[in-house]
Amino acid sequence: MSDNESETKEIRTDGTGIVAPDNETPTWSERKARKTGLSRLTYEYFERARREDQDLRTESDYVERDVLAFPTWPHETVRNLSIASFFVGMILFLSATMPPHIGAPANPSQTPAIILPDWYLYWSFGLLKLNPLNPELAILGGQKIMADRTYGVLANGVVVGFIAIVPFLNKGSARRPVEQPFWAAVGVAGVVFAMTISLLAVKNLMPMNVDLLFDLTFLLPIVFGTVTYAVLKTMREGYMYNLNRRYYRLRPPK
Amino acid sequence: MSLERKEEHDHKAWMKKKDLTPIEATFLTTLIWLDKRLRIVDYLELLETLYYKVNLQMPKSHTEQYNLDNKFWYWYPLYTLGLFSTLAYVVAAISGALLGFYYSPATSGDPTTAYNSIEFIMRDLQFGFMLRSIHRWSAQVMVAAVFLHMLRVYFTGSYKEPRELNWLLGIVLISLTMVFGYTGYLLPWDQLAFWAGQIGVEMSLSVPLAGEWVAQLLFGGFTLSQATLQRMYILHVFLLPFVVTTLIAIHIGIVWVQGIAEPH
Numbered sequence: 001m002s003d004n005e006s007e008t009k010e011i012r013t014d015g016t017g018i019v020a021p022d023n024e025t026p027t028w029s030e031r032k033a034r035k036t037g038l039s040r041l042t043y044e045y046f047e048r049a050r051r052e053d054q055d056l057r058t059e060s061d062y063v064e065r066d067v068l069a070f071p072t073w074p075h076e077t078v079r080n081l082s083i084a085s086f087f088v089g090m091i092l093f094l095s096a097t098m099p100p101h102i103g104a105p106a107n108p109s110q111t112p113a114i115i116l117p118d119w120y121l122y123w124s125f126g127l128l129k130l131n132p133l134n135p136e137l138a139i140l141g142g143q144k145i146m147a148d149r150t151y152g153v154l155a156n157g158v159v160v161g162f163i164a165i166v167p168f169l170n171k172g173s174a175r176r177p178v179e180q181p182f183w184a185a186v187g188v189a190g191v192v193f194a195m196t197i198s199l200l201a202v203k204n205l206m207p208m209n210v211d212l213l214f215d216l217t218f219l220l221p222i223v224f225g226t227v228t229y230a231v232l233k234t235m236r237e238g239y240m241y242n243l244n245r246r247y248y249r250l251r252p253p254k
Numbered sequence: 255m256s257l258e259r260k261e262e263h264d265h266k267a268w269m270k271k272k273d274l275t276p277i278e279a280t281f282l283t284t285l286i287w288l289d290k291r292l293r294i295v296d297y298l299e300l301l302e303t304l305y306y307k308v309n310l311q312m313p314k315s316h317t318e319q320y321n322l323d324n325k326f327w328y329w330y331p332l333y334t335l336g337l338f339s340t341l342a343y344v345v346a347a348i349s350g351a352l353l354g355f356y357y358s359p360a361t362s363g364d365p366t367t368a369y370n371s372i373e374f375i376m377r378d379l380q381f382g383f384m385l386r387s388i389h390r391w392s393a394q395v396m397v398a399a400v401f402l403h404m405l406r407v408y409f410t411g412s413y414k415e416p417r418e419l420n421w422l423l424g425i426v427l428i429s430l431t432m433v434f435g436y437t438g439y440l441l442p443w444d445q446l447a448f449w450a451g452q453i454g455v456e457m458s459l460s461v462p463l464a465g466e467w468v469a470q471l472l473f474g475g476f477t478l479s480q481a482t483l484q485r486m487y488i489l490h491v492f493l494l495p496f497v498v499t500t501l502i503a504i505h506i507g508i509v510w511v512q513g514i515a516e517p518h
């Protein structure tokens with residue numbers, strides 16, 4: 001530190017040193033030496049990160065991409081263009097064969113029998129129909145703590161919130177469903193629930209008993225989740241055996 | 255120093271010497287013309303450095319490292335769902351911009367101007383019916399593709415470290431996609447639109463604490479009116495397009511930087 005200080009104390013009067021000429025641009029370690037506190041830590045980290053990069057680069061599993069990779073032109077580009085045209089063609093085909101229609105004009109004084117959003121919002125609409133699950137608390141003398149609709153709106157937040165925190169609940173390097181039967185089961189249960197809650201949203205159109213529909217809405221996801229769990233758990237043994245053999249042949253454990 | 259150009263800086267003579275095809279000559283002439291004025295070469299150099307910095311430092315992909323490409327094809331079709339979402343979004347944006355030339359968000363008149371303009375598009379406008387159909391379907395397909403894309407990410411465990419941020423960004427994107435759909439659904443101002451709007455107002459009013467503010471902000475009041483339609487319109491054609499386009503760009507940028515998480 002001390003020799004640094006004596007250097008920086010020197011005041012140059014010839015106008016140089018205000019803007020560093022190119023070949024005098026300070027390196028990170030020089031900048032670091034002049035700093036204290038948080039900014040010093042920042043530079044120290046930069047240096048470390050650089051060193052780590054350098055080490056990684058010299059390790060064998062780093063590769064010069066543009067030499068080894070699949071060529072962008074023409075392979076990748078042609079394939080992407082064909083996928084893209086096929087896909088856009090599909091949209092045009094759907095539009096041509098099943099054009100949408102328009103209903104009667106808005107009339108505030110006449111409530112229609114069926115009110116529905118687009119299909120992809122049925123799940124949210126269905127969550128508004130959870131009244132029977134809104135607990136009637138004994139403390140409040142059998143009253144509900146909040147209106148049914150508020151309960152439904154909050155349920156939306158709970159669903160989205162749960163999906164959002166999944167990466168923070170399920171960590172680790174496992175990727176295949178067989179490796180983690182539990183999380184695969186949660187996923188399947190979630191997908192089935194998305195469908196059943198959407199059906200609950202259109203309960204007045206469903207040709208079945210509403211109470212039964214309500215029960216199935218919650219039972220089916222559990223059933224499907226359990227089956228998924230059982231199947232994957234059974235598959236896992238053989239599957240993991242092959243996977244491990246393949247892996248460890250290529251990358252022996254240290 | 256002489257006023258005459260040095261030999262090596264005489265680009266014209268250099269080009270003559272090289273016996274170029276017309277395409278090459280045109281290209282070089284344009285490049286030199288632009289570079290004299292805009293110093294393009296400097297920027298190209300910067301870009302090139304950037305390209306090498308980014309590309310040369312990427313780790314070997316998992317499939318490359320373990321020769322797993324025979325496993326990769328199995329999942330591959332599902333990995334285009336993100337691209338499908340993007341494409342459907344682009345198709346919707348183009349058809350929507352064209353629809354916007356003919357639609358006006360006004361609740362005056364009976365039936366309303368908004369409703370009439372949709373009827374005009376469907377009945378009188380050349381290709382209007384098709385245009386509306388394309389817009390509708392690309393929106394539906396986009397929502398479906400985004401949802402399936404999310405399932406793909408979930409079931410391949412692709413949301414794990416270091417991709418948590420992209421997962422969160424994805425949640426924002428799927429929500430905004432649905433808001434896109436909802437605001438668009440209200441624009442024709444037919445019975446379905448009106449009563450779906452009614453439900454929206456009631457849902458906002460039921461938000462604890464902030465309910466009335468939310469309803470005021472999003473729907474311009476507690477009953478549906480001109481203000482509601484206008485707000486839906488601005489959300490649908492102005493605010494959301496900017497926000498969603500930016501977020502999709504960031505989302506895909508992050509994928510580019512991090513690489514695709516491959517199954518193993």
Ligand code: HEM
Pocket residue numbers: 332333334335336337339340400403404407412413417420421422423424425427428431502505506509513514515516
């Ligand atoms: C507007 C909607 C969206 C667009 C346009 C979009 C686009 C993309 C694209 C093009 C990719 C590259 C890989 C692939 O195509 O599968 C990708 C990857 C990814 N997306 Fe999305 N996405 C959207 C919504 C979502 C949602 C809803 C989620 C999850 C909640 C999500 C999470 C992710 C993650 C974690 C990756 C990285 C996956 C990997 O590396 O394998 N995205 N996205």
